[in-house]
Amino acid sequence: MLSKTLRTPAAAITLALMLSACAQPWQNYQAGADASTVTARLGPPKEVYDLPDGGRRLMWPTQPFGETTTAADIDASGKIVSVRQVLDENEFYKAQIGTWTQKDVLLNFGRPVETSYFPLMKRQVWTYRYMEANVWYMMYNFYFDNQGILRLTQKTPDPLHDPDRRGFF
Template sequence: MVCKRLSAALACAAVFALAGCAQPWQGFTAGEDQSAVIARLGPPREIYDLPGGGKRLMWPTQPMGETTTAADVDASGKVVAVRQVLQPSEFYKAQIGTWTKQDVLVHFGRPEETAYFPLMKREVWSYRYLENNVWYQLYHFYFDPEGILRLTQKTPDPLHEPERNRFGF
């Protein structure tokens, strides 16, 4: 009985310890030099130009991971913001009919996967993410032949879907 209680207590402690772990995008202060971000996260895997001479530095965990840390720095190399961009609040900023492939690329980095649906005449870029720290999802951006965003969609990530019986049981 004591062993079961101890096991339960240790399991709870482990959950709380993990919940308290700082994520890579946390703990940075606006105004600090970009070298502090690079020292902590390593060299960025992707770099994009922002309006006004700034840069977006990105550390994706795609294709198998669900996060991309993005650090926006101004023209002088000072940190403006550091955040995780593969999340609903960021995806919902995408503007249908206005954003282009370049806008999506700069905001979210390279997609985990691309596909083309000839009947729809749409190219689709997909990003793996974890919604509400619970649901493994894919967020899809559909572009018309001119590269304009026409549709977004989220679906369960088949990588994390349990095997289903072919007969629905």
């Protein structure tokens, strides 16, 4: 029988290996499979958006305190096109300043965790929590003019995870 000191590290290593083998909610879906395979695993989507090609985007956000949103693009016949995590810096960088609107941001990232208006700038800001490089807790901000056109993006550290600011919220 293993001593107590040997069982603890062994259990920790086993747990780490088991967790590393777990798939994220947006992984392990095959393009062309029926959309019911996604909803069977993730449940009903919290947000649904119509896509320009007649398909739909189903979303499962973990906001307001989580950093992920799983998005499944479903074609007009009900088949999976793709399933991915959209609150990611590579996804955010696709936003086109001067071209994208609030509707484009909503379609691509879902509802923001927070909205604000800065009257001196005349900008509405939508904010999303995310993890950058799976290490840093961040906030990604989209600034819109009064016509709803994207004019600026910005990323900042998430104050929710700042140990110096805990207790101030």
